[in-house]
Amino acid sequence: FPSHDKLWPVVQAMIEDVRKNGVTEAELKQAKITIMADETYARDDSFTAMYRVGMWLTAGGTMANFDDWRRELAALSVDDVNAVAKKYLVEAGRTTSVLVGNQAELGALKPNMPRD
16 A cells, blocks of 8 residues: 555646646546446445435435436536636645554554654
8 A cells, every 4th residue: 555655746646637637528427427326326225325315404405406416417517527626626725634544444554654
C-alpha cells in the first residue's frame, strides 16, 4: 500500500487534471452507470434503502422528490461537470486531510507520520 507522501502528489495531479482538462463523455457515462447501478443494488437491501431515505430526509429532501436526482443525473452534461470542476477544484478552496488508522487497523503497515 503506498504511503500518503507518495499517493498525495498523484491525487493532487489528478484533481488538477480534471480542473484543467475536464472529464470526457465516456468518463461521465461510466460514472452515471456506476451511480445508477449502486442505487439499484442498494434498494435490494432494506437497511441500505431506508438509510438512504433517512439521509435524504435529514438533508431536507422529501419523499415526493426522493428520486428527482435520477432525472437530474441523466440530464447532466460534460459541460456541466467541467464548469463545476473549473469553478470549485481550485487549490485555494481545497480542504484535504490524510486519515491514518490505529495500529490494529493498520496491521503490518507502518504509519509514516508521527502521532500525537
